[in-house]
Amino acid sequence: MTAINKILIVDDSPTEALFMSDLLGKRGFKVSVASNSEQAFARLQVENFDLILMDVVMPGQNGYQATRAIKRDDRFKDIPVIMCTSKGLDTDRIWGMRQGASDYIVKPVDGEELLGKIAALTH
Numbered sequence: 001m002t003a004i005n006k007i008l009i010v011d012d013s014p015t016e017a018l019f020m021s022d023l024l025g026k027r028g029f030k031v032s033v034a035s036n037s038e039q040a041f042a043r044l045q046v047e048n049f050d051l052i053l054m055d056v057v058m059p060g061q062n063g064y065q066a067t068r069a070i071k072r073d074d075r076f077k078d079i080p081v082i083m084c085t086s087k088g089l090d091t092d093r094i095w096g097m098r099q100g101a102s103d104y105i106v107k108p109v110d111g112e113e114l115l116g117k118i119a120a121l122t123h
Contacts, residue, residue, distance in 0.1 A: 003050070003122055004029070004050040004051045004118055004121060004122055005029060005030055005050055006029070006030045006031075006032070006047070006048065006049045006050050006051075007024055007029050007030070007031050007032075007049065007050065007051045007052070007053060007118075008031075008032050008033075008034060008040060008043055008044070008047075008049040008051070008052045008053070009021060009024075009031060009032070009033045009034070009052075009053045010033075010034045010035075010036070010037065010039075010040040010052060010053065010054045010055055010058070010063065010066065011033070011035070011053070011055040011058070011084065012035050012036055012055060012057075012058040012059060013055070014035075016055070016084070016107065016108075016109065017033045017035070019109065020053060020084070020109060020114070021033060023111045023114070023115075027115065032047065032049070035058075036058050036059055036060050036061070037058065037060055037061035037062075037063075037065070037066035037069075038060060038061070040052070040054075040066060041066075041069075044070070044075075044076055044079075049079055050079070050080075051079065051080050051081075051082065051118065051121065052067075052070065052079055052080070052081045052082070053081075053082050053084050053114075054066060054067055054081050054082070054083050054084065054085075054101070055083075055084055055085055056083060056085035056086075056087050056092070056096070057085065057086065057087065063083060063085065063096075064095060064096060064099045065099075067081050067083065067096070067099040067100050067101055068099040068100060070100070071099065071100030077100075080102035080103075080121050081100060081101045081102055082101065082102060082103045082104070082105060082114075082117055082118070082121075083096040083101045083103070083104045083105070084105050084107060084109055084114070085104075085105075085106065085107060086106065086107045087106075088106040092104075102121060103117045103120070103121070105117060
């Protein structure tokens with residue numbers, strides 16, 4: 001697994017996106033934010049990312065659908081996706097992992113938990 005430097009946050013909540021951007025930026029990660037799946041795919045076309053943090057409940061294509069589309073695209077399938085969502089049921093988690101997510105974290109996001117999950121991806 002390669003080092004994680006550039007992270008794409010896909011979240012329609014400006015508050016959540018700002019919290020995660022701030023947390024990760026202070027730890028030296030380069031962070032970009034997309035507020036929906038469409039913006040995320042536009043960013044993926046022009047930038048290389050080492051990790052995607054994906055919300056589930058968003059207008060338009062939801063995070064499950066976006067993750068599935070990313071994992072089916074040969075250009076992006078190797079980018080790990082961590083679902084960051086308020087959907088905390090076991091069935092939600094299982095469904096997220098079935099779409100190709102590497103991990104799953106329930107909002108409100110705990111900063112240390114998120115950093116631990118990111119670190120786990122590099123080992």
